[in-house]
Amino acid sequence: xxxxxIKHYLVANAHVDPLRLEQPDVKVSExxxxxxxxxxxxxxxxxxxxxxxxxxMRFQTMRFDEMVxxxxxxxxxxxxxxxxxPAATETAATSG
Amino acid sequence: xxxxxxxxxxxxxxxxxxxxxxFAAALAADSAIxxxxxxxxxxxxxxxxAPAADPRLLLDSAxxxxxxxxxxxxxxxxxxxxxxxxxxxELPQGERCGCYVGIGFGGATTxxxxxxxxxxxxxxxxDNRRRAAVVxxxxxxxxxxxxAGALAAARYGLRGACNTWSVACASSAIAAGEALRxxxxxxxxxxxxxxxxxxxxxxxxxxWNALRVMARMDDAEPAASxxxxxxxxxxxxxxxxxxxxxxxxxxxxxxxxxxxxxxxAGYGASSDAGHLTIPAQAGQVAAMRAALAEAGLEPxxxxxxxxxxxxxxxxxxxxxxxxxxVFGPxAGALAISSTKSxxxxxxxxxxxxxxxxxxxxxxxxxxxPTAHLREVDPRCTLDYxxxxxxxxxxxxxxxxxxxxxxxxxACLVARRVGH
Numbered sequence: 001x002x003x004x005x006i007k008h009y010l011v012a013n014a015h016v017d018p019l020r021l022e023q024p025d026v027k028v029s030e031x032x033x034x035x036x037x038x039x040x041x042x043x044x045x046x047x048x049x050x051x052x053x054x055x056x057m058r059f060q061t062m063r064f065d066e067m068v069x070x071x072x073x074x075x076x077x078x079x080x081x082x083x084x085x086p087a088a089t090e091t092a093a094t095s096g
Numbered sequence: 097x098x099x100x101x102x103x104x105x106x107x108x109x110x111x112x113x114x115x116x117x118x119f120a121a122a123l124a125a126d127s128a129i130x131x132x133x134x135x136x137x138x139x140x141x142x143x144x145x146a147p148a149a150d151p152r153l154l155l156d157s158a159x160x161x162x163x164x165x166x167x168x169x170x171x172x173x174x175x176x177x178x179x180x181x182x183x184x185x186e187l188p189q190g191e192r193c194g195c196y197v198g199i200g201f202g203g204a205t206t207x208x209x210x211x212x213x214x215x216x217x218x219x220x221x222x223d224n225r226r227r228a229a230v231v232x233x234x235x236x237x238x239x240x241x242x243x244a245g246a247l248a249a250a251r252y253g254l255r256g257a258c259n260t261w262s263v264a265c266a267s268s269a270i271a272a273g274e275a276l277r278x279x280x281x282x283x284x285x286x287x288x289x290x291x292x293x294x295x296x297x298x299x300x301x302x303x304w305n306a307l308r309v310m311a312r313m314d315d316a317e318p319a320a321s322x323x324x325x326x327x328x329x330x331x332x333x334x335x336x337x338x339x340x341x342x343x344x345x346x347x348x349x350x351x352x353x354x355x356x357x358x359x360x361a362g363y364g365a366s367s368d369a370g371h372l373t374i375p376a377q378a379g380q381v382a383a384m385r386a387a388l389a390e391a392g393l394e395p396x397x398x399x400x401x402x403x404x405x406x407x408x409x410x411x412x413x414x415x416x417x418x419x420x421x422v423f424g425p426x427a428g429a430l431a432i433s434s435t436k437s438x439x440x441x442x443x444x445x446x447x448x449x450x451x452x453x454x455x456x457x458x459x460x461x462x463x464x465p466t467a468h469l470r471e472v473d474p475r476c477t478l479d480y481x482x483x484x485x486x487x488x489x490x491x492x493x494x495x496x497x498x499x500x501x502x503x504x505x506a507c508l509v510a511r512r513v514g515h
Contacts, residue, residue, distance in 0.1 A: 039233040050227035087227075 002045070002075070003068045005086060009044040026064045035060075045071055048086035051078045100279045101349045101356035101513060104180025104288075104342030106172040107452050110146035110335045110439045113154065114175055118439070118449075119456045122464035123485040127319035127438040129333045138298035140305055142313040144321055145296045146335035146440030162238055162247065164205040168338035168445070169197065169244035169292035170251065176288065176340035177252060184354030187252070188344065192285040194256035195249040196275040197292065198268025200444030202260070203239025204295035210235055211299065244292050244338075256284050262444070265404070267291060269447025269498035269506035272341060273363030276508075279345050286344035291448025294336045304334060307373075309408055320468040324405035324434035325412050325480045327471040332406045335440025339448035341455070346513075356513040358455045361493070362391030368503030375411055375499055380418035383505035384497070388422070391509040393493055396426035398509065400463055400489075402454040402496040403480075405434025406441055415497065416476040431489070433481040437467035447498040447506060454494040455510055462487045 010016040016031050033041065038060065042053045053074055059067045076083055107114065110128030111121035121128070132143035151167035152160055154174075159167055181187045210231055217228035237243060242260040249258040257278070261270045268291020275287035304310055311331040314321045323329045343360060364386025368379035388395060404415055412434075420427045435453055442449050457463055462485055469482035493511035500506075 036233070043230075043233050046230045047227075047232075050224070050230055052230055087224075 002072050002083070005044065006041065006068060009041060014041065021064065024065070028059050028062050028064055028067050031064070045075070047089050049075050049078065050087070097280050098282065099346040100276050100343050100360050101346050102341050102358045102360055102455055102510065103183065103344055103349050103354045103356055104176035104340070105357055105452050105455060106175025106179060107337070107339040107449055108148055108151060108154070108168055108171045109337040109339065109442070109449055110148050113149045115452055115456065119453060122435050122438055122453055123462055125438060125465050125467035125483065125485070127467055128335070129319050129321055129438070129440055131313065131318050132296070132301065136296050136298055136301050138302050140302065143301060143305070144311060144313055144318065144333045146333055147296055148335070148337040159247070161234065163203045163243060164294035165199060165202060165292045165338070166244040166247055168294055168336065169248060169290045172292070172338035172340040173248045173288060173290055176342045180342035180354065184349070184352040186352070188286045188348065189253040189255070191255045193254045194275065194278060194284045194287040195245050195254045195258040196271040196287050197242070197245040197248070197260045197290045198271035198444050198447060199241050199244060199260060199262060199292050200264050200267050201293070201295050201300065202241030202243065202262070204300050205297055206235060206239040208297035208299040244290060248288060248290060252288065254288060256287070263504045264500035264502055265441070265443055265446055266498040266500035266504045266506040267444035267447065268339070269451065269496065269508055270365060270504070272343070272360065272448060272451055272508060273365060273506055275343050276360050276363050279343055285348040286342065288340060288342055289448065290338060290340045291442070291445035292338035293442050293444040295443070296334060296336050301334070310334070311407065322407050322437050322440065323468040324403070324407040324437050324466050325416070325472055325476045326469050327473045329407040329409070329412065329473070331408055332436055333440040335442045337442055337449065338445050339452045341448065341451060358458050358510040359513045360508065361511045362387035362389070362393070362509035364390065364507040366505045368505070370503055373501050375414045376503065377414050377418045377421065379503060379505045380415060380497070380499055381421050383507040384418065384422045384495070387495065387507040387509045391493070391511065393509065393511070395423040396429070398493045398495050399431060399491045400454065400457050400494045401430055401432045402450045402494070403432050403434045404497040404499045405436055405466070407434070407436065412473065413475045415499070416478055419478060427478055430479065431463050431481050431486065432478050433464055433466045435464050437469070447496065450496045450498070451508055451510070454496045458491050458494045458510060458512060461489045461491055463489055
C-alpha cells in the first residue's frame with residue numbers, strides 16, 4: 001500500500017519511468033531525484049500520516065524496497081504499531 | 097547612452113487574460129470590479145475585489161503548485177516573450193539578459209493558506225492536531241518574493257541579474273526603471289520586466305480593510321465603486337494579476353530585427369521621506385521631473401498620463417496638484433486617466449500593467465477613460481478623460497505614475513520610436 005502510494009507519486013509528479021520502479025533491486029539514487037525532490041516525495045507520506053520522516057538523506061543510499069520498509073517502520077512507530085489507511089491529502093487545497 | 101526599446105508586452109489582468117483584451121476593456125470602461133467571494137470577504141460585509149482569470153489554465157501543469165502571483169507572472173512573461181520574439185530573430189539569452197521583477201507581497205496566497213490550514217488543524221479534532229506542523233517542503237521557496245523572477249529566469253535562460261523590488265505600489269514601475277538604467281548604462285543588453293501580485297485572500301483583505309482605504313460598495317452598481325478624481329470617491333479595490341515588458345537596447349533590437357512598441361525614455365524615483373501612507377506633492381514632482389529630464393522632453397511634449405489615481409481622498413488631490421506643478425501651462429492639454437477605476441489596484445503589478453496600457457495608448461492613439469467619473473472633485477482641476485475613451489489622438493509620449501505607501505515615488509516616460 002505504502003509502496004504503491006510512493007510509486008504513484010513518483011510517476012505522476014516526478015516523471016519517474018514506471019518500468020524502472022518494477023525492477024526489484026532499483027536504488028533510490030537511480031530515480032533521478034535531487035535532495036529537494038526526495039523531500040517532496042516524503043511529504044506525500046508525511047501529509048497523509050501526520051508526522052515528519054526522520055533524516056531523509058539516509059534514503060539516498062538505499063534500495064527502493066528498503067526505503068519503503070524504513071518509512072513503513074516509521075509510520076507504524078507513530079501509530080502504535082499499525083499501518084492505518086492514509087488520510088486524504090490537503091496539498092491541493094493549500095497550494096492555492 | 098543606449099536608447100532602450102520596449103519590444104515585448106504581456107498582461108493578465110482583471111480586465112482580460114492578455115494585453116489586447118485588457119486594453120480593449122479599459123477603453124470600453126468595462127469594469128472588472130465586483131463583490132468579493134464569500135471566502136475572500138472573511139466575514140466582512142460589502143467587500144469588493146477585481147479578480148483575474150485562473151492563471152493555471154494558461155500554464156503547463158509543472159507550475160500547478162507555485163504561488164498564484166508566480167503563476168500570473170509566468171503567464172504575462174510568456175506573452176511578452178512571444179511578442180518580443182515575433183518580430184525578430186531568436187530572443188536574447190545568457191548573461192547579458194536580466195530579469196527584473198516588482199512584487200508587493202510575494203507569496204500571499206501560499207502564506208495565507210499555510211496559516212489557515214495550520215490553525216484549522218490545531219483547533220480541530222484531536223486525531224488531526226499533530227498534522228498541523230507537517231507543511232509542504234516547498235512552502236518557503238513558493239512564498240519568497242523572488243520566486244517569480246527565479247522561475248521566469250530559469251524558463252527563458254536569462255542569466256544576467258535576477259532581482260526583485262518590493263516597494264509596495266511602485267514595485268514594478270521601479271523594476272522597469274532600474275532595468276532601463278541597467279541597459280542604458282551597459283550592464284545588460286536586455287531584460288524581462290515583470291510586475292505581479294495575488295493577494296485576494298482572507299488574511300490580506302482583513303488587513304487592507306483595517307487601513308480604511310478600500311472603496312465602499314456602490315449597492316446600485318458594484319462595478320462602479322472605485323471612482324478616481326470623483327467627488328464621491330471612497331478608496332480603491334484590490335486587483336490581482338501580472339504584466340510584463342521586454343526591454344532591450346536599440347542596438348541589440350536592431351541587430352536581431354525586432355520591432356519596437358516604444359522607447360522607454362525616462363525614469364524618475366524619489367522618496368517623500370515623510371509619512372508612512374500620506375503622499376507628498378514635492379516627492380511626486382521630483383519623480384516626474386526626473387523622468388522628463390532623462391527623456392529630454394518638455395512637459396508639453398507628453399500627451400497622456402496614466403495616473404496613480406487610487407481614488408483615495410488625499411491621494412487624488414495631491415497627485416493632481418503635483419501634475420499641475422510639473423506641467424504648468426501644458427497641464428490643460430494633458431489627457432490623464434486612472435484605469436484603476438476598472439482593473440482595481442494591482443499593488444506590486446500596478447506599475448507594469450499601467451506601463452503596458454500607456455504603451456498601447458501611444459501605439460493606438462486611443463485613450464482609456466477614468467470610468468465612473470461623473471462629478472469631478474473641484475480640487476482636481478485637470479482633464480481626467482471622464483467616462484468615455486478618446487480615439488484618433490496624436491500621441492508622441494506618455495507618462496505613468498506609481499506612488500507607494502512608504503513614500504517611494506516612481507515615474508516612467510515612453511515615447512514613439514523614430515526608426
